[in-house]
Amino acid sequence: MTNASSATSPDDSLDPTADDAHSPDVIQEPRLWHKDGWMARVIKNEDDDGWAVEMIKDGEPEPALVGPWTMGRDKKNPKPLDTSAFNTLVKTASEVLRRHEQQLRALMHKRLGVRTDDGDIDVTLDIVPDEYEPYAVLTALDAFGEQIAQVRVAPNFKLTKARAESWAEGGFGRIE
Template sequence: MTEKPLPSPDTAAYSATEDLPEVPETQHDARLWRDDGWTARVIKNQDDDGWAVEMIKDGEAEPALVGPWTMGRDKKNPKPLDTGAFNTLVKTASEVLRRHEQQLHAMLHKRVTVDSPSGDGELAVTLDIVPSEDDPYALLTAFDALGEQLAQVKVAPNFKLGKANATAWVEDGFRRPN
């Protein structure tokens, strides 16, 4: 039986209705494990004679984690992947992604509390940066003690939110800062 070669996606002969080879959902090989939305691949370490493992979350182009991998008993080939190692790698890579998300959130969302000018409690002032290649900006928002929004203005994405700036904005009647 001969198989006809599949056309390249960049040729005119390609049709979206043609069957493309599917990547298996689950694969458990010595150097490649694919399961639970993750792929672990043992690769040659570019920096030395050893091996590395990369963890890639399904749908992502870049690995979430790349780290050294243990040599096998022959001291030439890598130790094969197994269930325990894969589960540990998934846990570690997930933690790395979670920390990246937390760091990004902390960079884009700031919050301070200031005294209300009327003296009846505190106000929460937030700065939410909206990154954009074309028109980045930030939203400066004030909330009362019950969480009701009192004011919101658009400011430059490099606006520095601190107690002094927040207090000045509140005392200025929530007018857009310069």
Template sequence: MQSDVVTEESPKIQEARLWRDNGWTARVIKNEDDDGWAVAMVKDGEPEPALVGPWTMGRDKKNPKPLDSTAFSTLVKTASEFVRRHEQQLHASLHQSIVVTVAQGSGLSARVTVRLDIVPDEDNPYATLSAKDDGDALLAELRVAPSFKLNRASALAWVESDFAKPATR
């Protein structure tokens, strides 16, 4: 689908197959997979649609139902939630955290929070592995491969090794 990049200064449009308002553009398009219609939601400034979904046929069963204020509001809400969930999933995959309990002398134990923060740079991706105590004091920090798998076992092994650089696989 061809999409013009829209900026904040873009004029408000309210047409049967094209609505633009509140930072979003809804465009009703022919569904390439069948005889139906789809609607593409594009956030201003983005080159690609954030969401593409089926669109209802009109009464004549040939043309799409026209966009209206209620439909556009619903589409904006749905597309915004979709973008927000995607951003949350991306953040969660790039910033992981696990709390482990390690034994100390005299039968005492300590809780350590181990974090993996991935920097997905196109040319030189890397990750930072860090450990903090319950008082949020930094115990250790080092650079690891972005493919490092943080799980309870790897976090505990790193803490118990006195924060030695983990072996690469």
């Protein structure tokens, strides 16, 4: 005996054109969407009577973005999430994360040029934010990008032009 429902409806998991809304990882509810590694959740705004939406990237403990959300027609409940809103929220939250990563990279990496008797060199400082023993690495590179020297320094080492020149003039030895 055959199951009539399986005989009349195709198995979406075998159909590459099946709507991904049926995927177990995709949730599309009025106040909660989860798709493509992102979750949008409409929440009560703690600051007033309105609503907010938070965007959380899968695996992250904190939202990447929290912002106001539009009221529905009844002026009491939130407007339901839809495809367009979700896509806009993903784009905005991704941009916030990208800018945060750029800012973090700028804090953790410094580079400056120095003239020496042997030619121009670049000196870089890269902070390694180890949870238990953070440190930084000071590196000298020649005009071709080849490493001349490298030393480990304190994570709070301040890279200045004067310190880089002094390090070069001292033969790239240990630096205090």
